[in-house]
Amino acid sequence: MSVQERKQRERAERERLIVATARELAEQQGWDAVTTRRLAERIEYSQPVLYSHFRGKREIIGAVALQGAAEMAVAMRAAASGADGPRARVAALARAYLDFAERNPAVYDALFQLDGGLAFAQEDTPEPLKDAFAALLESLSEVTGDGVEPGLFTETFWAALHGLATLTRAGRLPPEDAGPRVELLVGRLAVV
Amino acid sequence: MSVQERKQRERAERERLIVATARELAEQQGWDAVTTRRLAERIEYSQPVLYSHFRGKREIIGAVALQGAAEMAVAMRAAASGADGPRARVAALARAYLDFAERNPAVYDALFQLDGGLAFAQEDTPEPLKDAFAALLESLSEVTGDGVEPGLFTETFWAALHGLATLTRAGRLPPEDAGPRVELLVGRLAVV
DNA sequence: ATTCGACCCTAGCACCGCTAGACAACCGAG
DNA sequence: CTCGGTTGTCTAGCGGTGCTAGGGTCGAAT
Numbered sequence: 001m002s003v004q005e006r007k008q009r010e011r012a013e014r015e016r017l018i019v020a021t022a023r024e025l026a027e028q029q030g031w032d033a034v035t036t037r038r039l040a041e042r043i044e045y046s047q048p049v050l051y052s053h054f055r056g057k058r059e060i061i062g063a064v065a066l067q068g069a070a071e072m073a074v075a076m077r078a079a080a081s082g083a084d085g086p087r088a089r090v091a092a093l094a095r096a097y098l099d100f101a102e103r104n105p106a107v108y109d110a111l112f113q114l115d116g117g118l119a120f121a122q123e124d125t126p127e128p129l130k131d132a133f134a135a136l137l138e139s140l141s142e143v144t145g146d147g148v149e150p151g152l153f154t155e156t157f158w159a160a161l162h163g164l165a166t167l168t169r170a171g172r173l174p175p176e177d178a179g180p181r182v183e184l185l186v187g188r189l190a191v192v
Numbered sequence: 193m194s195v196q197e198r199k200q201r202e203r204a205e206r207e208r209l210i211v212a213t214a215r216e217l218a219e220q221q222g223w224d225a226v227t228t229r230r231l232a233e234r235i236e237y238s239q240p241v242l243y244s245h246f247r248g249k250r251e252i253i254g255a256v257a258l259q260g261a262a263e264m265a266v267a268m269r270a271a272a273s274g275a276d277g278p279r280a281r282v283a284a285l286a287r288a289y290l291d292f293a294e295r296n297p298a299v300y301d302a303l304f305q306l307d308g309g310l311a312f313a314q315e316d317t318p319e320p321l322k323d324a325f326a327a328l329l330e331s332l333s334e335v336t337g338d339g340v341e342p343g344l345f346t347e348t349f350w351a352a353l354h355g356l357a358t359l360t361r362a363g364r365l366p367p368e369d370a371g372p373r374v375e376l377l378v379g380r381l382a383v384v
Numbered sequence: 385a386t387t388c389g390a391c392c393c394t395a396g397c398a399c400c401g402c403t404a405g406a407c408a409a410c411c412g413a414g
Numbered sequence: 415c416t417c418g419g420t421t422g423t424c425t426a427g428c429g430g431t432g433c434t435a436g437g438g439t440c441g442a443a444t
Contacts, residue, residue: 162355
């Protein structure tokens with residue numbers, strides 16, 4: 001049995017390598033540069049090996065997205081716990097969100113921009129995604145205000161942050177006033 | 193001279209045909225289906241003809257985007273002029289924006305999601321883009337509130353709408369509560 | 385009528401995601 | 415210890431992509 005176990009371990013290790021390499025390549029040169037050929041070459045296997053781990057490129061993107069969601073949840077909770085009071089917490093959360101998007105553009109794209117074949121906002125949504133949303137909700141439910149469902153508020157707040165993140169990075173918004181825009185958003189949306 | 197003029201006219205007409213066909217194909221089957229081969233076949237010319245009008249696929253996307261920006265500006269002003277009072281005007285504007293994004297997904301993508309090679313938020317930004325932004329600013333500057341620059345407010349409001357539009361269409365947000373989310377956003381961001 | 389230039393098409397390049405089928409290496413049974 | 419069979423990997427190739435070089439045709443101007 002130990003032989004099979006070793007093989008399984010090696011297989012899992014190689015799968016991690018694939019995901020890590022895809023992510024690295026995407027962060028370095030963008031997702032367009034992540035081709036199955038290049039990816040295969042970097043992990044020093046032939047292309048078909050990729051398809052023994054994933055159905056296709058889409059699933060690889062999905063795997064990177066899940067990894068990113070877990071990291072994002074951690075980052076959100078860290079930012080929230082480092083601030084005093086609901087208002088400051090939400091401000092810190094918003095800044096941390098945009099910071100994450102800016103520092104990990106490829107991961108952010110895998111999560112929210114590209115098709116990774118993942119289900120969102122449903123029962124069969126993968127746990128990391130649900131948890132990342134929960135991390136936002138934890139802080140945002142403190143400033144939701146009366147008569148509004150916290151889930152709905154979180155969705156709206158998140159969408160606003162997402163808009164800022166994507167439009168800024170796509171060059172649609174000038175990067176200079178990023179700070180004031182976040183302040184404005186938090187100041188108006190959060191009810192203290 | 194009249195021969196040259198006729199040729200120029202025919203050339204311009206064909207260029208319009210290319211853009212219209214690209215847009216149509218994109219709305220019907222998505223931008224992935226807009227390949228130079230398919231596009232060439234539909235306009236009943238060979239591929240290289242496309243390249244005598246545009247540098248490449250990117251520029252075709254850009255042309256569709258410019259067309260869309262002009263239409264969007266018209267739609268925004270129409271929605272604004274049909275409502276009484278600043279608050280109702282902004283609500284109508286927001287609904288019209290999301291409606292435009294939902295009804296013309298391919299055009300919306302060309303504008304804000306894909307790379308059409310256009311400059312945004314700069315001096316050399318094409319006029320239609322500037323004007324679409326101006327159309328938003330006209331209504332939003334009425335509800336900006338004190339101590340906030342209307343341009344900054346418009347950018348923030350727009351980003352929030354963009355987030356709602358893209359996340360909803362990408363299946364990241366459940367479509368059911370789209371209405372309440374817009375209400376919440378307008379209610380909190382707009383200062384009456 | 386002839387030359388010349390503008391125009392368009394055929395054919396092809398390098399790349400893409402993905403897969404069929406050949407081959408080698410290794411495991412377990414006799 | 416040998417031998418079948420399974421498991422795993424690779425080479426090669428399919429149909430597609432954006433884009434372009436080069437040849438040929440056709441009409442305008444001399």
